[in-house]
Amino acid sequence: MSQLIISVSGLRGIVGETLTPDIACRFVASFAASAPPGPIVIGRDGRTTGPMLRNAIVAGLAACGRDCIDADVAATPTIGVLVRESGAAGGVQISASHNPPTYNGIKLFGADGRVLDAVSGAKIRDGFLEGRAGWCAFDKVGEVRQAEDPHTPHLKKVLATIDVEAVKKTGFHVLLDSNHGAGGVLGVRLLEALGCQVESVGVEPTGQFAHVPEPTAENLTDIASRVAQGDCAVGFCQDPDADRLALIDENGRYIGEEATLALCVRRAMEVGRTNGPIVINGATSSMSTLVAKSFGVETFRSSVGEANVADMMIARSAAYGGEGNGGPIDPSVGYVRDSFVGMAQVLDLMARTGKPLSQLADELPVQHIYKDKAAVAAERLPALFEKLTAHFQDADADTGDGLRLQWPDAWLLVRGSNTEPIIRMIAEAETVDKAKALCDQARTLLG
Known part of the structure; x- marks a missing residue:
């Protein structure tokens, strides 16, 4: 059991x-x-x-x-x-x-x-x-x-963050995949309020998931094909409780969840949300950090977990934040990851710039994440972290949430799982090979 x-x-x-x-x-x-x-x-x-x-x-x-x-x-x-x-x-x-x-x-x-x-x-x-x-x-x-x-109070708060009329003028054709979770109820209302032609997939909240519920590339291949074949400007894919959002561009390319936050951060910066830092967690892509930096805005990293991001956002008076699993957090709406914020603000960015999603995604800083895991008992973690710190002496080490090692152009996070006797190794670099090499080196030190 x-x-x-x-x-x-x-x-x-x-x-x-x-x-x-x-x-x-x-x-x-x-x-x-x-x-x-x-x-x-x-x-x-x-x-x-x-x-x-x-x-x-x-x-x-x-x-x-x-x-x-x-x-x-x-x-x-x-x-x-x-x-x-x-x-x-x-x-x-x-x-x-x-x-x-x-x-x-x-x-x-x-x-x-x-x-x-x-x-x-x-x-x-x-x-x-x-x-x-x-x-x-x-x-x-x-x-x-x-x-x-x-739903109306939430709808009004999301709409208040964007230029509704500018989005309406574009008449975007969009696909919404709620996978028979909770997102379709408000998702359709939001997109129709923005003047979109909506192709709805799985918006009935029956719980009979049409595909594996996590909105990852391998689970959305059929949806990606529908976006491309249906001549849609964007595909919005929610998880069952609709706090996460993955994006598919007009060519049927999976843009992903990390890009959701990075694009929302770019849009926040472009509309002047630069009066405070942004906050992301230690496992979130540096794409958002680099976008904010280009506008002169500082980034702080919290421990992994939505509540930890919200805590730091409040403590730092952050202008924006979120997690790289497709969960933007806009304080003007609430300190909760929000797929509806993501949909509205990505459409607003597309309308403001006049650029298709594929181009906006290609303009993001190039970063690649690699993930691995290994069976390690919790009592072994302190000794393992000491070995990793000694091995990677050229990195800045932070032990606030597991061990996070930061280089100018890469990072490695090693942390124990909250639910299993394993460790998770997550690395990011400019190439997949370099990110994988960091995880591989960490694995060799497990002993």
Whole structure:
């Protein structure tokens, strides 16, 4: 039997094995015991097990005296906006992101509409493991109400970041692949509001994924062909909870997730969002760093994880940020990775420059990422990091999140997995061969 994946940001498991209604109920009961007074927003992606878990979660929260605002099917960033707009005490998103259909999970939001920070998340995780709950008396049980339109506040915030009329004038023909997750509900509304001719694929939130849910090149070959054959200007591909966005250009070429953030950073710089730094995580491509640098804007790197990026963005008063898995974070919308921000702002960049996506992608700094992994027990990591630091003496070393080695034209990140007894090695350089060589050298030092 697989293990329940539980961390400071929530939990994830196989439904019927490690994730059961009882576990979901007890986990949100711990959340209710820690959250400030007020209702809790609940949303879900399109997975078939979502309604069942929603019922268990509503029961658990109501039994703790919490009123619930049910957004039904909604994207993860939409839940963040709705928490703030409704003055809620927090939010619960039912999703397993890009995991296979057998999985589902729970992601928690604070009253500020962002994924819980590490300290708050650890408190809830520990409370769950200890059996902490805030069960209430019969006359204090909470109630549930449906959110009339959970998507409009998010839509308005995204549209406010761009020149809507300029995009409308182009009449872009676009393909949207939501893969039967949560993204199609708002995605179609957004693109139609921008005057796009939309070819919709998998926008019904049935949870019956048409392809492997993670929006990588190998999983999107059919979609890429449809973009090219359909004479589309761009293909937008979301993951099931729509916080990540991959791009396909008009020629059917997979531009990818790293380019999503880099193009959004370029667009942010070009419209004057240079009054603060950008923040990315330690595993994100330097493309965004180099784009920001060309505008005289500094980049800071956080530990891997959306909550860590958001923490540093707030601490540094960042103008923009995100993660290289296709998750731009625009503070004017919310401190949550957001595929809708990505779609709107990439279209805005195309409209402003008059350039096709292929040309914009080709203008990005050339960088290549290579990834590898190896079985290494957690207790061996400190000694391994010492060996790596001694071997790569010409690199600047940072041990804030595993070990990150930085050279002027390359970097290597070695960090332990949060869920498996392995290490992940990620390198980036101007060529794939050089990036692979850095990972290979690290592997030879494992002993």
